[in-house]
Amino acid sequence: MAKETHEFQAETKQLLDLMIHSIYTNHEIFLRELISNASDAIDKVHFASLTNRDILEGDDSFEIFLQPDPEAHTLTISDNGIGMSRQEVIENIGTIAKSGTKAFMEQLKKAKEASEKGEAGSEDKDLIGQFGVGFYSAFMVADKVTIETRKAGETQATRWESTGDGSYTIEDGSREKRGTSITMTLGKEFYGDASEENYTDTYKLERLVKKYSDYVRYPIRMTFEWEETPRDKDGKEIEGAEKEKKSEVRTLNSMQPLWTRNKSEIKEEEYTEFFKNQFHEWEKPMEVFHTHAEGSVEYTALLCIPSRAPFNLYHTDYEPGVQLYSRHVFIMDKCKDLLPDYLRFVKGLVDSPDLSLNISRELLQQSRELKVIGKALEKNILKALSRKMKNKREDYEAFWNEFGKSLKIGVYNSMYSGSDTMDKLKDLLLFLSSKDGKLVSLKEYTERMPESQKKIYYATAKDKETIEHLPQMETLRDKGLEVLYLLDPVDEFCIETLREYDGKPFHSISRGDLDLEDAESQEVKKETEDIQKKNDALMKDIKEVLGDKVADVKVSARLKSSAVCLVADEAGPSLSMEQTFAEMDNPLFKAKRILEINPHHALFSRLQDLHHAGKDNKEFKDYCDLLYTQALLIEGILPENPVEFANKIAGLMAR
């Protein structure tokens, strides 16, 4: 096919521009990224060869080869992996289909700004791996990148070339063997003996491979050349003899998988490097699990809880799962059937001789062995979390802030899966408390409940301040009752799924009756019921005016200084759940709204007066409407018709 020139996608252009002009100083990681791509490509052909040996075309000595050329100022990284077809090159290299790219660019811009402001540490963030824009990192050091690739099983090779300036060319290539070679024509700061970052220097490359890619499972090889004075038969240099050129191909990486080594001999930094290398982590993991078991199923697991949640952890494009190996041979990436979904943030691998290499992935994912391993690992992780919560509270809270949402979603989902997940997770949950503004567990909450309190109270809103200003909070605050603040929409779904903790039911302060048991509250309740009876007609007429906006209108026992509040009926969704459903474009779930009016507020007697003048009186109707809209606003819900509301207020003010 003829040579074609293609424009990069607008997003790709932006990304390349940022890469090239980035202040991102850790250029050397480009090597790790390209080696990691090469290793992935070999994994793919290796795996395909398990069921189709022909794909290897007789070449099964997998390797990655580095070829620096100081004269031409180039560095080539070759692999005999799966390769790419012309179409795949266009799809994988020319376009960025990943939704993460935008987020990546924002982070990169932020890092740039932070570094311009001189904020410490801002430049070390290894953003590249996190967002999976690995290949493009080549443009940090190269003025031109050339790819020669041939897909295993196909005959035509493809050549791709770009200077990173907005377009690339693509044409037929001449590569004969399957696999990919990426040649970087290095920028002038990146070659030559005078350069601090000379990527044509074999010793520098060797050091970088040791540092970043030592555990890569395939040999990373390079030819070393040197000059040597010839020696005599006793091994002594021959005086005056002319130096001879020597060369040797050496393997740069140890290839010994870290997880096969003895735990006690592994340093913390080695684990950190490993997770950075293999799992695109960019900081030291929060927790590392390295276990070996020899029960009914033998396995070694090396897992970690990262120190930060990836930006897309809860998006559909996030792929959870751990890598699987059998006797150190890679089987698959991202096996999501090993651990439950609520542990989707756990990264790492499992290597087991009991996992079969030769069955389909579908069967493998349902295998008994995998289930046994998964259950054991889940147990280990939960135990470790529970220990952390008990003994290292600060660390646990750091974990919670990053990954708590996952556990809460896990509890909610157990409603459908019918599993015992809920029981496993309930003691690991934390919520913000009204007591001291700190995070509290359900156990801690119930242990410090006064005896007269029979329920666990909670309030929902977008932020702490809104809850603190809710009219309903006043009574509870006055009585010194602790309220859990549920600030994330998933919190309420989680609590509703649990229903109770240690026999104590959860109760929203914006729902049904508060059921306070103390003597004073009982008295208020009785008094409220009396007022309700006496004002039955008033309540009925307010309800009639408001029509189907509310399910009921009641005299309130929960209000102190505010005139009104809106609560939801005991059954059905709450107001905040209704909001969440509406945001999810699911407006069918509606809360049954109950308007509560404070009988001790001056407005109440005004309402009574207006009511005396007749329920069809316009002013009475306006008051009812205004009261309802106020209650909506307090809940953070916009009125359906803000103009009408504003006009009514204006009219009232002008009177």
Ligand SMILES: Nc1ncnc2c1ncn2[C@@H]1O[C@H](COP(=O)(O)OP(=O)(O)OP(=O)(O)O)[C@@H](O)[C@H]1O
């Ligand atoms: N050496 C290679 N051999 C075959 N395909 C490759 C090679 N290098 C890159 N690719 C293809 O190009 C795609 C894009 O690579 P890139 O490094 O930008 O992202 P990635 O590898 O998918 O993500 P990440 O860097 O997070 O692993 C790869 O997914 C792969 O399909």
